[in-house]
Amino acid sequence: MPKVEVNWEKCTGCGTCVDVCPVGVFELQNIPEYPDTQKSNPVNADECIQCMACVTQCPEEAITVEE
Template sequence: MAKGKVKIDKEKCKGCELCVEACPTDVLAMSDDYNSMGYHYSTPVNPDKCIACMSCAKVCPDVAIEVYREE
């Protein structure tokens, strides 16, 4: 199975949680911290579970997520 790495631009994230809901392997969760706009942002909490499916990046309306496939 493919392995991936999720990179989130916390300053672009507006806390909609769509990525958290879209992730089939529960890689993401909402941070307790705030970004400079005052939003909770998503963050990888189980990065080793990422399968590089890109579901999170596809649903992000703010284009705040990049997914890299690892070899």
């Protein structure tokens, strides 16, 4: 199963990953440590097909996907 991680320090909550992921890995959520904006959270990481669309499209380079 792939390991999908979002660096919340870099993530601006733009939602690009939510839009480009064909299998719905990401959701924008409120994260207590970052109260000013929602952050992308890979809540369905087990669905990841490693297409890397999220990695290539994230404008902040905040997402990593590893095997």
